[in-house]
Amino acid sequence: MAFDADALHPMRFLRQFPEAKAIIRREVNHCHNGLLSGEAFQRVVNAGMTAYNQALDKLPFEKRPATTDIAVAAIGTAAHLVAFAAGGRNSIWLPAEIVALLGRTELGDIRLADMRLPFRCFYLGFAGGLEVGLPGAPNVIDGAYVESFARGPNNDVAPSLSFYITSRRTDGPHRGPGAWILGHEPHFFAPLTLNSPGDTLQGALDRAISANDVGLRPDPDALARLRQGVEEARNDGFPVGLPALSGYERDALYNQAAYPTARNVLALLCNALCLLSTEPALGAPEWPKQAPASLVNVVENATTPKRRRTAAGRLAEDGYFAVRRLDFRLGMAESRADEAADPDLSGREVAAHWRRGHWRRQPHGPGLTERRLIWIRPVLVRQDRGEPAVGHLYAVTEQDR
Template sequence: MNQTVFSPYAPVRLRNEVWWTFAIQSAQNGLVAPNGQIARNLPDIIMRELIAPMMAAAQRNANDDGNDAYMGQLYAKLLQQRHWVPMVGQYHLSGKQIFDLDDNIVSMLRNTDVADCTLNEWHPPYDAFFVRFGKQEDMNLQFDDGHEYLDGAFVAVTPWTPEGPERRLKIGLTTVKDDGSGVMMPGYFIDFTPGEQRLSPHAAVDAFIARKFADLDSDEDKSESNKALIEIRKGELKEGADLLRKATELVVNCLFYIESMGANKELSPGRDVPVELLVKWQQSPQLRRYKVAQKIGSEGYAMVRMMGDEVQPGIGSTGGNRADVSTHWRRGHWRRQAHGPQKSLMKRVWIRPVMVNPSKPHEELPGHVYAVGGDGKNVH
């Protein structure tokens, strides 16, 4: 088994890809700044030195049958690298931060409403980072003869204007195949303007899609080949609209959770680190663990910030335990709460979801159900 391809962390899976290496080199050469701003000529460099050679290689290897359709779809996917290269470069410059969310926490966050929440007051822990939440069986798209499933997201913020406080929020979705191996091409990329960040997550996605459609319709290149490319790109947006809404809802919940818990969690070995290295880490004194961390990195594994170990799966319920009430989630939500001097500051408090009547048989519920404590208390 290829350890890299099957890593639970997209930054590990993708690090040997040509476009990923190109992104790191762009950052190291000063074409991408730590805050995500890029050199003016970077888009042209990406087109000339990355996308064009990849297209030329694909054309040499392509079969004659169905060549035009295949090449059009491939070109549309390669164009995503114009967005992913700066984002990955910024991720590298921000310290290659990975937040790994416990599976129980992810299950709870998927049962937390964000319909009334907006992102304009969210505070990022780093300018760019990666969030791993694992393979989501119901968030998928057709991929060749199988599917590709959402499993994580890169998140980055960049200045909206050089002098102003407003920001652009970027999200790059990562996916895995049926067997858990990574999809190595860049996935869906979403960016939200300051105005879109003031909308609910679903409304923000719809506004993003409408903006992209308008941009495509305003393209001045009216050649037949470009018209065909535009239709392919529109088709991808339409096909992925529902996935983007679901994915954004989950990502937003993850971002709020990380913010509420604080981002200063100590680094620890990732979930794919071999047992012998994990034991060595656990047995090493705190001041000597950095050497073990270097060893873990040199062998191709990741040091991550594990989130969610404060919540353990257990049995609990609210609202009684009546036999005529089927087992179901009572959805959680986020509440804004004043705090600080004269209550002048605001923070987001997570009201956890709870399992109602967990003792009742629930074989009819899809997937795994994790029952959690029913006291309804906040994280704080």
């Protein structure tokens, strides 16, 4: 499937919610170490609610959402776009054949500290999307914002590695006034705190669940404040009602439904980060087809760095930026495993199947104290017996790595 850079989530969201462009321009310089200041985030909230109310006025009553959940979600996404812009607007997309192999790779006991992120904040996209989606309207998961930053006033608190999983609606496109409301795309946010270099993905997830960082339970203190506020308003004579489910409770129910899928996607994303840690080649920058050709030409061919930077800045302000392909080449001998012997079969006749891959933490460096990740890739056993029961086969050409 051909990849279209225009379809990547950051650019798609900016087209759907154009007000986010002004938010990013205003707040990008207020995002330090990947985090918005409290005042900056409040400005994002105010701008998002203003845009939501203006869009809502253009929708007929029967199409208006019953809650402000979509507004809250769009504001959260806009905040991640600000961090994405502050981090350099870096995007990497994974070809479908690489995604398929990573999906058949066990993460095992790989430490999160073994992963080397190419950028502090970037977007990692899956070409064509995955075959699974998040709860809600029809969608497929198409990538995630990956964010790493130190915390605390002096950057002295345990660092965080966060994943903001995105999805693409499959029942669109939605156009016209309020399209970003009607075409809301679900997401899932998983902030992980790294307490020690030996943390594994499962350990960090277990801790995030225990601390309720992934929001599987409604915050009891927030619920208590909400109920107290409603009660005080009623005592003052205001006819305020309390919904059957508060926003906190709706969020928790959504996260509970999304978590089983999100957990598998998090493992896939961590496998992708492991692959990036091996420093594979990245393809040449690809610009969206909708980007102004004259500006792209200046970025690619101008003779002075200043002209190239100016043109790239103008493209970024309009919501366009380059995307790079993860160019991990598969050699024929590495990708064709139909004749591989399975040591556990002992001569038994078996159907074609995939033997899962894994990662090896190879010692290296002074005194062999450092670790380098080596990908032991999945192999297809007994392809001569037909197609495997699960998974796709991709034709690859023999290339030198």
